[in-house]
Amino acid sequence: MKFGIVVFPGTWSDRDCYYSVHNICGQDAVFIWHKETDLAGCDCIILPGGFSYGDYLRTGAIARFSPVMESVADFSKKGRPVIGICNGFQVLCEANLLPGVLRQNEHLQYRCQWTYLKTENNATPFTNKCKKGQVLKIPISHYEGRYYAGDDVIKGLEDDGRIAFRYGTPGGDITAAANPNGALNNIAGIINKQGNVLGMMPHPERSCEDILGSTDGNIIWESIIAGV
Amino acid sequence: MPASKEQLEEIALSRKEYNLIVSKLGREPTEVELGMFGSLWSEHCGYKHSKALLKRFPTSGKYVLIKPGEENAGVIDIGDGQVIGFKIESHNHPSYIEPYQGAATGVGGIVRDIFTMGLRPIALSNSLRFGPMSDPHNRYLMGGVVGGIAGYGNCLGIADVCGEIYFDDCYSGNPLVNALCLGIGRVEDLTRARASGAGNLVMLVGADTGRDGLHGASGLASRTFEEQRELRSAVQVGNPFMEKLLIEACLELTRTGWIVGLQDCGAAGLTSAAIEAADKGDSGLDIDVARVPRREKGMTPYEVMLSESQERMVVIVKKGYEDRVRSLFDRWGLHSDIIGNVTDDGMATIRDGEKVVAHASVKYLNNPPVYRFRPKRPSWLDDLQELDLKKIKDIAPKDAGKTLLRLLAAPNICSKRQVFRQYDHQVGNNSVVLPGDGDAAVLRIQETTKAYTLVTDGNGRYCYVNPLAGGVIAVAEAARNTACMGARPMAITNCLNFGNPERNDVMYQMHQCIQGMSQACRKLKTPVVSGNVSLYNETRGVAIFPTPVVGMVGLIKDIKRHCTAGFKGEGDVVFLLGDPGDDRTLGSSEYLALVHGEIRGTQSIDLRAEKNLHDILIRAIGRGLLRSAHDCSDGGLAVTLAESCIIGGIGFKGDLSIYGRLDTALFGEAQSRAVVSIGAGSVRRLEEMAYKYGVPLKRLGTSGGVRFVLRGLADLPVNDLAKAWHSGI
Numbered sequence: 028m029k030f031g032i033v034v035f036p037g038t039w040s041d042r043d044c045y046y047s048v049h050n051i052c053g054q055d056a057v058f059i060w061h062k063e064t065d066l067a068g069c070d071c072i073i074l075p076g077g078f079s080y081g082d083y084l085r086t087g088a089i090a091r092f093s094p095v096m097e098s099v100a101d102f103s104k105k106g107r108p109v110i111g112i113c114n115g116f117q118v119l120c121e122a123n124l125l126p127g128v129l130r131q132n133e134h135l136q137y138r139c140q141w142t143y144l145k146t147e148n149n150a151t152p153f154t155n156k157c158k159k160g161q162v163l164k165i166p167i168s169h170y171e172g173r174y175y176a177g178d179d180v181i182k183g184l185e186d187d188g189r190i191a192f193r194y195g196t197p198g199g200d201i202t203a204a205a206n207p208n209g210a211l212n213n214i215a216g217i218i219n220k221q222g223n224v225l226g227m228m229p230h231p232e233r234s235c236e237d238i239l240g241s242t243d244g245n246i247i248w249e250s251i252i253a254g255v
Numbered sequence: 256m257p258a259s260k261e262q263l264e265e266i267a268l269s270r271k272e273y274n275l276i277v278s279k280l281g282r283e284p285t286e287v288e289l290g291m292f293g294s295l296w297s298e299h300c301g302y303k304h305s306k307a308l309l310k311r312f313p314t315s316g317k318y319v320l321i322k323p324g325e326e327n328a329g330v331i332d333i334g335d336g337q338v339i340g341f342k343i344e345s346h347n348h349p350s351y352i353e354p355y356q357g358a359a360t361g362v363g364g365i366v367r368d369i370f371t372m373g374l375r376p377i378a379l380s381n382s383l384r385f386g387p388m389s390d391p392h393n394r395y396l397m398g399g400v401v402g403g404i405a406g407y408g409n410c411l412g413i414a415d416v417c418g419e420i421y422f423d424d425c426y427s428g429n430p431l432v433n434a435l436c437l438g439i440g441r442v443e444d445l446t447r448a449r450a451s452g453a454g455n456l457v458m459l460v461g462a463d464t465g466r467d468g469l470h471g472a473s474g475l476a477s478r479t480f481e482e483q484r485e486l487r488s489a490v491q492v493g494n495p496f497m498e499k500l501l502i503e504a505c506l507e508l509t510r511t512g513w514i515v516g517l518q519d520c521g522a523a524g525l526t527s528a529a530i531e532a533a534d535k536g537d538s539g540l541d542i543d544v545a546r547v548p549r550r551e552k553g554m555t556p557y558e559v560m561l562s563e564s565q566e567r568m569v570v571i572v573k574k575g576y577e578d579r580v581r582s583l584f585d586r587w588g589l590h591s592d593i594i595g596n597v598t599d600d601g602m603a604t605i606r607d608g609e610k611v612v613a614h615a616s617v618k619y620l621n622n623p624p625v626y627r628f629r630p631k632r633p634s635w636l637d638d639l640q641e642l643d644l645k646k647i648k649d650i651a652p653k654d655a656g657k658t659l660l661r662l663l664a665a666p667n668i669c670s671k672r673q674v675f676r677q678y679d680h681q682v683g684n685n686s687v688v689l690p691g692d693g694d695a696a697v698l699r700i701q702e703t704t705k706a707y708t709l710v711t712d713g714n715g716r717y718c719y720v721n722p723l724a725g726g727v728i729a730v731a732e733a734a735r736n737t738a739c740m741g742a743r744p745m746a747i748t749n750c751l752n753f754g755n756p757e758r759n760d761v762m763y764q765m766h767q768c769i770q771g772m773s774q775a776c777r778k779l780k781t782p783v784v785s786g787n788v789s790l791y792n793e794t795r796g797v798a799i800f801p802t803p804v805v806g807m808v809g810l811i812k813d814i815k816r817h818c819t820a821g822f823k824g825e826g827d828v829v830f831l832l833g834d835p836g837d838d839r840t841l842g843s844s845e846y847l848a849l850v851h852g853e854i855r856g857t858q859s860i861d862l863r864a865e866k867n868l869h870d871i872l873i874r875a876i877g878r879g880l881l882r883s884a885h886d887c888s889d890g891g892l893a894v895t896l897a898e899s900c901i902i903g904g905i906g907f908k909g910d911l912s913i914y915g916r917l918d919t920a921l922f923g924e925a926q927s928r929a930v931v932s933i934g935a936g937s938v939r940r941l942e943e944m945a946y947k948y949g950v951p952l953k954r955l956g957t958s959g960g961v962r963f964v965l966r967g968l969a970d971l972p973v974n975d976l977a978k979a980w981h982s983g984i
Contacts, residue, residue: 036496036499037499039411039412039682040682077412081495082410082496136405137677138676139676139681168679168681233681233682238687238814
């Protein structure tokens, strides 16, 4: 299958995403410049991490107006898979493809560290290769990753099983200490109502080889590949 | 009209230097010319006080492709057609005045030095020094500096993989912020920073030019700290987003063949970028400042030529390719303007529209006078080097555990996780050993089985008490850290942080440190490929500790065969490699400073023993024998053992069988040592190797369990050690 990796000015996870889906998972992958509107026949769109437009305003607030985003919205409306990682998650929220916002981390510091994600829903196109409740070791790297939304939105996410991942302990316990940024309900990743758009703060593309400390990110790519 | 005293002071030129300029030109310089001379002849750009000493460094070796001074950074050959370029640079003075922006633009500047050469920047490191955290102003400085490094570096998507932080009173008014960047690429992509070929075009790319950073080179970097409180406007403001665009656009450009040279605007801005490129290309330049896009109205030609506005590049474009180059930058949303052309008359001609405002020989401008000072050994060194151990009370056995916990929580020893977790250290998918897990960072080289290591080191306290030994140890410790990962040390970059070079005692410190570093570089076969000098680091006449910082790159042939610092499993046998030394190893130690409040007594080092230790470490790790290796340095053997426990999350049980002073055995900082662990079945092979390499080997105990036990001295849960270690800052 073919992954399309969107490149905004200021994106930096594009190359790592390419490496993990192409070099490691053996799939076709192309970069899509933010000014393009043609998604080049891709089967899945990745909005990678980075600092689009420097994120000087609100994270993702300018990137959402890039020409490519209209095409991404159309693509998602057709039920095709879109995954936003870190800055990509922020862009999806700004573009109203996912509910809620990513606020500054509670401790007001950037955080780069391993996190342990408990798979809360393994019936999504992004997690179908995960065992129920499987814990994935995947790192975060962000300053604005504290998921926040109104009570009704959170309730909807909880009730519909749209929380894909929560920050937990290596054993899968959801604790306050395991929450690296103060996200509501330890939320690390959510899906949209249709279930074909995933936003997550941790970087699965970094967990792609044993030598880098984990291969758990590949399970997400393999799930997508299995579903297409 | 001759320049006034005030004018000369503003640009930090002496009357004698002014007279030299007049005699070279055969007339009084214009205002713009004077500003250009002032910047290029500053210590920061011209190295006039340090050049003679820097010549002592060994700079060639079989891996060296580009030596210091030839380009923006040194380059080494790592085989398979790939090269690594790296350099460390100081941003001490700006970081004191405005810590966030000072540190941020320090990162920006060193990153530009790397991608200017056509290499993709992929790793950052930094070496920081602050005054004690008990002082709120020092906490403010550290918070700002760390925030600036994180804010700028994280935005660029370059992994910040390692670093070091030390605290001492002497850095209270003089923090040190040294930033290192490493880039990788193919040998054919190397791009030169030279302007050549008359008729080729000079293009300025990136940010518009403003008044920020005027006199950064001549003002800040050439003055002592208390003189510069009013110079805040001399600090630049960084825009990492612009830098990120420049990285991508310039790397694309260097692969097109459309340009002859690329140079970044760093200290002294357009002046140094243009003049240095012209000098390297043996050319002249004709530049019209009226064509330089401005951020603000009413800027004079003088201000345009000396602005240190960040994120700007000078591109020397082949004639006829200018439209293609411009459209490439347009695509990245970057301004580009043709501001002049290369000439063959060897002159720097600067115009403001029709009017010529400067017309001087490039060679004159770029060749400042070189000063030689007579180093004089300060008389106070004799007293400082003396250590009367009768006056230092040994610790009682019952206090060993307590003292160990105290040392683990000492700011100079404790974990720096609070800091490094604010830096993105994994972007790029190359980081194999993360900060805190080993003595050096290990990054794999994609599409090969190889990896390289990166580490920064420098112990100002050792250098203060004995600048010669301190210089040797700075290089030796970096190499030891490198060897502990299983890597062969390849080359170094260095940042020489000293006080006022016009003082004889500071000159002595520089002279001795450089001498010591050179000795170690020769013996350990790690030539100096790049570097930077930061002088005038003093407040109210008191200089900082002489603080040379070494950044070292090493190579691992097979990435599967590398090592980390933490113990790995139950029942591994733990050894000390190297000679524990005598009571003099307490000299200048962290223990002596922390527990007894004394900074005195000299460390010593035998480079042959050091080299033997590296050889056995590299060989044993290469054969897959060692399960862990950790350099024995600050805090001595007990701290090293405790750190291996904390990092590995595993206990240790052993008997040190101590005969002499307890504090020497536990906390003495004898050089050329490492603590290693090894599977019980491999012990015999390690013993044979130790005999062959002539390295003393002492069995200390075994790893395992959850407690740290030194028989008769300490019995503590590893969790308690970890709690202390993580509580220091």
